[in-house]
Amino acid sequence: MSTTTDNPQTAACILVAEDSPLNQQVALKQLERLGYHASAVSDGSQAVETHARTPQDIILMDCQMPGTNGYDATVTIRDREESLAAAGTPVKRVYIIAMTANTEADHRERCLAAGMDDFINKPVQLPELEAVLRRAFSDRATATQKDEIIDPIIIAGLRQLRLPGKPDPLAEFIELFLREAPTRLDAMSDAVAKNDPTSLARVASAAAALKGSAGNLGARQLAALCEEIEQAARNWMLADTKPIIHRARQEFERARVVLETIKAG
Amino acid sequence: MNPTYFVDETNVLDPAALERLRKLGGDKFAGDMIDLFLSYGGKQVAEARAAWQAGDLAGVAGAAHALKSSAGNVGAEQVRKLAAQAEQAAKGALNEAVAAAVTALEQAFAETEPLLKAAKAGLI
Secondary structure, three states, rough: OOOOOOOOHHHHHEEEOOOOOOHHHOOOOOOOOHHOEEEEEEEEEHHHHHHHHOOEEEEEEEOOOOOOOOHHHHHHHHHHHHHHHHOOOOOOEEEEEEEEOOOOOOHHHHHHHHOOOOOOOOOHHHHHHHHHHHHHHHHHHHHHHHHOOHHHHHHHHHHHHHHOOOOOOHHHHHHHHHHHHHHHHHHHHHHHHHOOOHHHHHHHHHHHHHHHHHHHHHOOHHHHHHHHHHHHHOOHHHHHHHHHHHHHHHHHHHHOOOHHHHHOO | OOOOOOOOHHOOOOOHHHHHHHHHHHHHHOOOOOHHHHHHHHHHHHHHHHHOOOOHHHHHHHHHHHHHHHHHHOOOHHHHHHHHHHHHHHHHHOOHHHHHHHHHHHHHHHHHHHHHHHHHHHOO
């Protein structure tokens, strides 16, 4: 059993939603031992309200509580996240861990269907709690990286352009971009390799074009790299563009993965 | 068809659970958790009985579920098992089984109480 007092995640907000005062106290003590800051509420509607008032990173949610149960509270939280995203103000998705005394498979299905992310059996034991929180943080770190590659606010804005009965324009934009970007990157590399009197102008114009389309899709880092390439080319520093073009290719590959996920779902 | 639940006196308390509580938060914390279980659990047992008398099977299932999940934390094994059986019986609307399970649950809780109090006294 390890105590993680040097845990970098200690600033995280964790909420325990559990009706039994005994289980609440034990969970809070366990989280304290693991070095986390946590608070507790005793039913689902309080969990929804607390999270709306003070956004939580993780909610440990008892499934069966009097009043609003854990499933319904999770559905409400997910609906709210979706409507905020649709309104152009996406919030960070809270990670919800079901605390459950039932281990049947259909029960797990129900948790997932409600929008929960993981499970922990009751009575909650310290090593299992530590493991489930580790999974939660690695999941959230991946989500943060994704948000840095493709800005979710831009994507949410593009999603709103969809008209009923028409094809999704976001999917079309993504397809166009995934076709266009490699040709722009190739044009830059080709111009640098040829190193002739037109090279600087060709690099600058390809970089400017890609900067624009990357920016339109929220690929901020790629757009920033294209801006660097364009500036270097305009300053007659052709050789300097080469390593930046290389980085832009790597960033494009990362953006491609995220955009394909967005397009698929 | 009418199941009878027996309190297995050899396995009323799981000392490992109390030891985990003690390691987690110290003697005082473990003692407080025992007190919390005795007051909260006692209330749930009474609620299960009252719900049964009112013909409220969902109420029996709810109280039994709450008791089941709390009992595990203090190692009240017998109560946990019987609460699980009462919950199942109530969910399945097995009236005779519910009656037997609620009675056995009361008995198990009554037997567990002095053992937990003794365990708490041993902690101090």
